[in-house]
Amino acid sequence: QKEVEQNSxxxxxxxxxxxxxxxxxxxxxxxxFFWYRQYSGKSPELIMSIYSNGDKEDGRFTAQLNKxxxxxxxLIRDSQPSDSAxxxxxxxxxxxxxxxxxxxxxxxxxxxxxxx
Amino acid sequence: EAQVTxxxxxxxxxxxxxLTVTCSQNMNHEYMSWYRQDPGLGLRQIYYSMNVEVTDKGxxxxxxxxxxxxxxxxxxxxxxxSPNQTxxxxxxxxxxxxxxxxxxxxxxxxxx
Numbered sequence: 001q002k003e004v005e006q007n008s009x010x011x012x013x014x015x016x017x018x019x020x021x022x023x024x025x026x027x028x029x030x031x032x033f034f035w036y037r038q039y040s041g042k043s044p045e046l047i048m049s050i051y052s053n054g055d056k057e058d059g060r061f062t063a064q065l066n067k068x069x070x071x072x073x074x075l076i077r078d079s080q081p082s083d084s085a086x087x088x089x090x091x092x093x094x095x096x097x098x099x100x101x102x103x104x105x106x107x108x109x110x111x112x113x114x115x116x
Numbered sequence: 117e118a119q120v121t122x123x124x125x126x127x128x129x130x131x132x133x134x135l136t137v138t139c140s141q142n143m144n145h146e147y148m149s150w151y152r153q154d155p156g157l158g159l160r161q162i163y164y165s166m167n168v169e170v171t172d173k174g175x176x177x178x179x180x181x182x183x184x185x186x187x188x189x190x191x192x193x194x195x196x197x198s199p200n201q202t203x204x205x206x207x208x209x210x211x212x213x214x215x216x217x218x219x220x221x222x223x224x225x226x227x228x
Contacts, residue, residue: 032214043206043219044159088159092214102166102213103174104149108158 002027004091006107014115019076021110023089026070032092033065035074037085038109044088048074079114086111118143120220122207128226129197137192137223139207147210148190149174149217150182152203159206165190166213197227 003026013019021035032051036044048063050056050072056063062075072091076083086109093105120141129135141148149164151174161174165184179201181193190209194201204224208217 034216041222043222045219046216049216102147102164102172103161104217105161105175106151106159108156 002091002093002103002105004089004105004107006087006089006110008108009111010113011110012113012115013079015079015081017079019079019083019112019114021074021076021087021089021112023072023074023091023107024070025072025089025091025093025105027091027093028067028070030067030070030091030093033063033072034090034092034104035061035063035072036088036090036106037083038088039085047087076112079112081114081116084112084114118218120207120209120218122205122220122223124223125221126224128228130228131198132196135194135197135225137194137205137207137225139190139192139220140188141190141207141209141218142188143209143211143218144187145209145211145218146187147213147215147217148184149208150180150190150192151206151208152176152201153206153222154203162192162205164213197225199227201225202227 035047038044050063064073089107090104150162163182165171207220210217
């Protein structure tokens with residue numbers, strides 16, 4: 001059973017603080033990990049992708065991957081009210097081939113609220 | 117502008133009346149996919165297509181059909197819609213199945 005677990009929140013942080021969003025997944029043989037942001041009523045948009053263990057930074061966003069612990073996180077530094085949205089973690093399961101590897105499995109999302 | 121388009125954006129229909137939601141991308145992407153999003157259940161994949169004429173079931177395919185006759189188009193067909201198919205539908209595409217998926221604007225469907 002493919003599972004991607006996220007704390008549904010809401011997670012509230014004050015403006016300027018660091019927001020930490022977490023995601024765990026159930027299949028050790030997973031290749032690709034994505035964080036999407038979704039504003040209410042809008043489509044998901046990609047924030048970060050990460051494929052190997054460690055940290056990946058892009059502006060105020062840092063994705064962290066730990067395959068041994070089956071854990072991926074997203075840190076948002078200097079949080080702004082415009083960061084208030086639902087953040088979706090997505091995992092591509094399976095190896096480099098096979099039916100499971102052709103699909104993305106999404107978590108249910110964490111709602112982030114940045115308080116001015 | 118590179119984009120995924122969906123039509124219609126909003127649709128209210130009645131049980132049993134066949135409908136088609138269109139999806140088109142202009143990025144020459146191989147991979148296309150349909151998702152539905154429901155409160156408390158998140159995004160779930162309905163069908164996906166690796167390339168022209170190659171489609172496969174996702175996690176919730178019951179009640180849906182798809183076709184991929186051209187690379188750019190991937191319509192979602194509901195032959196006999198039922199109220200439990202009331203949902204927000206997203207089409208997505210990517211260069212291939214390993215790459216980032218880009219989402220269309222969504223279609224909000226209500227089946228009465």
